[in-house]
Amino acid sequence: MNIRAIIQKIKKSFNPHEELSNEAVLGFLHVLESVQEEGCSCDEVFTKIDEYVEREVDKKDAEDLMPLVREHLDLCPDCCEEYEALLDVLEKTSKDQK
Ligand SMILES: [Zn+2]
Known part of the structure; x- marks a missing residue:
């Protein structure tokens, strides 16, 4: 999801000829929520990256x-x-074991 796609999504959720109503604001918040759900934050990725790299190698x-x-x-x-740093380390250690 890139920024342009997010902006398109937000624009679609508004009717440009009307004043911003509470409903429109709620719709906007909804869009933001769905955008967040679609991707991972850096924090989330950092907690999963060990497992990801292990699976990648294994x-x-x-x-x-x-x-x-x-x-x-x-x-x-x-x-x-x-990710690349971890991958590098894991690939080296798995080669040493063989
Ligand atoms: Zn990140």
């Missing part, structure tokens, strides 16, 4: 199990950096 099914984390990693350079 069974290669991380993307299927946690698509929202994958989506967030694609969008967020900070979390992606963390």
Whole structure:
């Protein structure tokens, strides 16, 4: 979900010819809620990233199990950096064990 799509969604929830009513404000809040539900926050991703990387290295099914984390990693350079660092460490340790 990018910013442009969010703005489109918000615009669609308003009737531009009317004054902002309570209903419109509620609709706006609803849109914001649904946007938040669709993606992960950085905090959420940080709590799941260990598990994600372990699955990625171990069974290669991380993307299927946690698509929202994958989506967030694609969008967020900070979390992606963390993910790549962890992946690097895990791949090295799993090679050492073999
Ligand atoms: Zn992030």
